[in-house]
Amino acid sequence: xxxxxxxxxxxxxxxxxxxxxxxxxxxxxxxxxxxxxxxxxxxxxxxxxxxxxxxxxxxxxxxxxxxxxxxxxxxxxxxxxxxxxxxxxxxxxxxxxxxxxxxxxxxxxxxxxxxxxxxxxxxxxxxxxxxxxxxxxxxxxxxxxxxxxxxxxxxxxxxxxxxxxxxxxxxxxxxxxxxxxxxxxxxxxxxxxxxxxxxxxxxxxxxxxxxxxxxxxxxxxxxxxxxxxxxxxxxxxxxxxxxxxxxxxxxxxxxxxxxxx
Amino acid sequence: xxxxxxxxxxxxxxxxxxxxxxxxxxxxxxxxxxxxxxxxxxxxxxxxxxxxxxxxxxxxxxxxxxxxxxxxxxxxxxxxxxxxxxxxxxxxxxxxxxxxxxxxxxxxxxxxxxxxxxxxxxxxxxxxxxxxxxxxxxxxxxxxxxxxxxxxxxxxxxxxxxxxxxxxxxxxxxxxxxxxxxxxxxxxxxxxxxxxxxxxxxxxxxxxxxxxxxxxxxxxxxxxxxxxxxxxxxxxxxxxxxxxxxxxxxxxxxxxxxxxxxxxxxxxxxxxxxxxxxxxxxxxxxxxxx
Numbered sequence: 379x380x381x382x383x384x385x386x387x388x389x390x391x392x393x394x395x396x397x398x399x400x401x402x403x404x405x406x407x408x409x410x411x412x413x414x415x416x417x418x419x420x421x422x423x424x425x426x427x428x429x430x431x432x433x434x435x436x437x438x439x440x441x442x443x444x445x446x447x448x449x450x451x452x453x454x455x456x457x458x459x460x461x462x463x464x465x466x467x468x469x470x471x472x473x474x475x476x477x478x479x480x481x482x483x484x485x486x487x488x489x490x491x492x493x494x495x496x497x498x499x500x501x502x503x504x505x506x507x508x509x510x511x512x513x514x515x516x517x518x519x520x521x522x523x524x525x526x527x528x529x530x531x532x533x534x535x536x537x538x539x540x541x542x543x544x545x546x547x548x549x550x551x552x553x554x555x556x557x558x559x560x561x562x563x564x565x566x567x568x569x570x571x572x573x574x575x576x577x578x579x580x581x582x583x584x585x586x587x588x589x590x591x592x593x594x595x596x597x598x599x600x601x602x603x604x605x606x607x608x609x610x611x612x613x614x615x616x617x618x619x620x621x622x623x624x625x626x627x628x629x630x631x632x633x634x635x636x637x638x639x
Numbered sequence: 640x641x642x643x644x645x646x647x648x649x650x651x652x653x654x655x656x657x658x659x660x661x662x663x664x665x666x667x668x669x670x671x672x673x674x675x676x677x678x679x680x681x682x683x684x685x686x687x688x689x690x691x692x693x694x695x696x697x698x699x700x701x702x703x704x705x706x707x708x709x710x711x712x713x714x715x716x717x718x719x720x721x722x723x724x725x726x727x728x729x730x731x732x733x734x735x736x737x738x739x740x741x742x743x744x745x746x747x748x749x750x751x752x753x754x755x756x757x758x759x760x761x762x763x764x765x766x767x768x769x770x771x772x773x774x775x776x777x778x779x780x781x782x783x784x785x786x787x788x789x790x791x792x793x794x795x796x797x798x799x800x801x802x803x804x805x806x807x808x809x810x811x812x813x814x815x816x817x818x819x820x821x822x823x824x825x826x827x828x829x830x831x832x833x834x835x836x837x838x839x840x841x842x843x844x845x846x847x848x849x850x851x852x853x854x855x856x857x858x859x860x861x862x863x864x865x866x867x868x869x870x871x872x873x874x875x876x877x878x879x880x881x882x883x884x885x886x887x888x889x890x891x892x893x894x895x896x897x898x899x900x901x902x903x904x905x906x907x908x909x910x911x912x913x914x915x916x917x918x919x920x921x922x923x924x925x926x927x928x929x
Contacts (some may be wrong), residue, residue: 430814454820466815468808479808483820485801492800546819 379442381406381581382458382550387426387436388605396422397605399436402598404550404581409572411584411592414602415625420585421463423602424554427583428460429453440550455483457549461539461556463585469528473519476527476538477510480545513541518567532559537568550581557588569595593617601625644773646894647887652779652848654886655786656682659841660863661870661878662789663834668873669797669810670830673733677717677741679860680748681835684710685842686851687748690757699759707839713744714835718828741856748853761847782844789837790879797875806830810873865905868912871922880920 380403388398397419404410412420425431427438432447439445440456448456468476478485485506491499514520517537522530527538536556543551553572557565565588573595576582586592592599592613599616601609603625609616616622660678667675688706693699721736762781767774796803808816809826816823841859842851849855866885870877885905893901912919 450817451820451822454818459818466812468811468815470811479819489800489802493795
């Protein structure tokens with residue numbers, strides 16, 4: 379059964395139909411990529427799935443449960459986490475503290491235990507710290523643990539955001555352009571990280587512009603153009619689809635200037 | 640020298656009240672970037688409700704607890720009815736809402752209570768204590784002790800407890816906080832309740848010394864704001880030090896210059912801080928990354 383089911387999702391902003399009637403499924407352990415030219419509605423789609431926007435139509439189901447427009451903090455508890463194209467990092471905390479924040483839900487215990495620093499509270503804090511260190515090592519940020527997050531490069535912050543999202547132990551992980559701003563080596567590392575994560579049974583939904591990466595790691599690709607799904611299938615099928623080629627390369631005189639954003 | 644000691648004592652007492660008001664500002668500012676100008680009304684409510692429940696026959700400690708609880712409820716209502724519905728509005732709009740709320744609370748108090756000044760008996764009598772050649776009221780010790788206790792409790796809350804850290808995370812980045820499962824609406828409600836309760840506590844402690852009337856909130860809010868700015872908005876340590884410093888400056892000005900200028904001190908300090916070091920004594924320099 380599909381872990382995440384998106385059914386007929388649509389939203390308009392002041393008469394502009396940003397996304398219209400988009401449906402697809404993501405199974406556990408599967409990597410599904412959403413691609414399309416700039417402005418196709420990929421991030422808007424993500425924002426609806428993760429309840430940042432309330433869709434005008436359609437539903438989102440997680441493990442068969444309707445989660446359409448559930449408050450974001452509840453989604454985290456239900457097992458959905460995400461990263462952002464333009465980063466949502468605790469800039470004034472250290473890298474380690476950012477990762478520890480991801481353990482917020484697992485760390486909660488009685489208030490009085492915290493206040494008197496009782497063993498229970500210290501044990502939970504130590505566990506969160508350990509887990510955070512491990513995740514930072516996995517995304518290659520262990521050496522930056524004590525630095526203030528605001529000082530990190532864009533590519534490093536992208537990876538920090540993935541680490542924080544993984545700390546919440548999600549069942550579904552939405553990654554909005556995880557490789558943007560990363561060099562070739564870093565991209566490959568993120569690539570591996572995503573593949574490994576999927577192997578642990580987490581369903582991954584990806585928006586990415588790096589086509590090589592998308593073709594390499596995706597099990598399934600959904601193509602959007604002008605807010606509508608124009609194609610869907612495995613990488614080989616999608617890359618041969620004439621509609622997809624037209625959307626990316628334009629037809630006739632149009633230049634493909636917007637394909638590489 | 641006697642004079643100096645005397646001025647210092649009275650400065651510390653007033654300063655401790657300013658510090659409590661400033662701590663109230665700090666909590667809400669930390670959770671939401673909003674400067675809550677109805678903070679002074681919480682102090683007034685704390686004093687007024689204690690006066691009226693005490694006169695209605697409740698024992699003083701119980702009256703104080705009722706006052707603090709009711710004021711915390713008013714804080715929650717302020718958040719639920721006025722701030723939460725306007726979420727997403729610019730911070731300046733939210734601040735203006737708090738000014739409106741303060742006018743409403745003041746007006747309502749004038750109707751529900753009255754326009755007189757009130758007091759209730761000091762907790763440990765009115766017999767002044769002799770310390771270092773000067774006198775100090777036992778109630779002053781209650782005020783100073785109360786401010787220190789609240790400061791320590793808040794410090795523990797923000798640094799040691801998960802809930803406290805959730806408040807700081809919400810202030811830092813609301814969306815990211817939600818992503819890791821923090822209920823930011825709850826954090827806001829908690830902040831308003833806590834902040835109102837601290838304001839009310841200040842009102843309870845100081846009423847035997849300074850008396851309370853429906854309109855004492857405005858002045859206290861401004862002084863508390865000056866103290867918070869001086870110490871650095873958002874920093875509990877800054878609120879404490881800023882409050883005590885402001886109180887001392889006022890008392891010393893009144894003592895050695897003229898009590899005419901006492902009120903001006905707070906405003907001169909606000910201006911000086913804003914011109915010279917807008918981040919205050921302990922505030923961090925804010926840099927926004929694009």
